[in-house]
């Protein structure tokens with residue numbers, strides 16, 4: 001083992017994903033841990049686990065143990081046990097589903113209840129998912145901001161489908177837990193830019209008038 005490997009520390013963090021069914025928790029965990037996305041909805045019964053090792057500034061190796069909690073567990077007997085001991089909590093909602101946003105108060109109440117008597121509190125973040133469906137948005141951005149301000153939380157706007165800001169979201173939560181501040185360059189590096197092919201409109205019939213694309217980079221919907 002090299003000196004630098006011996007020096008590097010390893011941390012394990014428990015991150016819990018909470019939110020209504022179909023808000024995209026499994027998809028976010030899969031996108032983060034496996035760089036994959038499935039269109040088919042398969043309800044999580046109970047919970048699933050994902051593991052991913054990341055490196056934070058200062059050569060800090062961190063293994064994130066992601067607990068993907070099924071949306072149907074709210075009100076169930078096991079939920080407090082799943083939340084217990086989490087260092088990070090992501091409250092996930094679907095920007096096209098207002099109810100999933102409204103119900104976050106209940107999910108958050110559970111988190112607060114479980115940690116009522118604990119000396120250390122988890123780092124909690126609000127996650128707006130399905131940003132690729134911006135045209136179908138029903139939860140106004142102001143509501144998202146207000147929730148963050150009222151509860152003093154960090155907010156993230158992501159898409160498990162396109163991968164937009166998913167890695168950054170988990171990275172920031174881990175950094176926050178460990179008291180590490182990411183600099184601008186590190187944040188930019190983690191912000192995934194989705195590249196798309198440029199359509200060559202010059203080969204299209206001349207009758208069609210289309211503005212040429214301004215850039216070779218865009219978000220895929």
Ligand SMILES: Nc1nc2c(ncn2[C@@H]2O[C@H](COP(=O)(O)OP(=O)(O)OP(=O)(O)O)[C@@H](O)[C@H]2O)c(=O)[nH]1
Pocket residue numbers: 019020021022023024025026027028038039040041042043044045069070071072129130131132133158159160161162
């Ligand atoms: N367009 C779009 N669809 C998404 C996104 N994330 C998830 N989905 C879809 O939404 C549906 C539900 O996603 P899941 O990840 O299974 O949701 P979940 O929150 O884990 O649901 P439960 O297991 O019931 O708690 C699936 O059909 C996904 O393909 C996204 O960012 N964009």
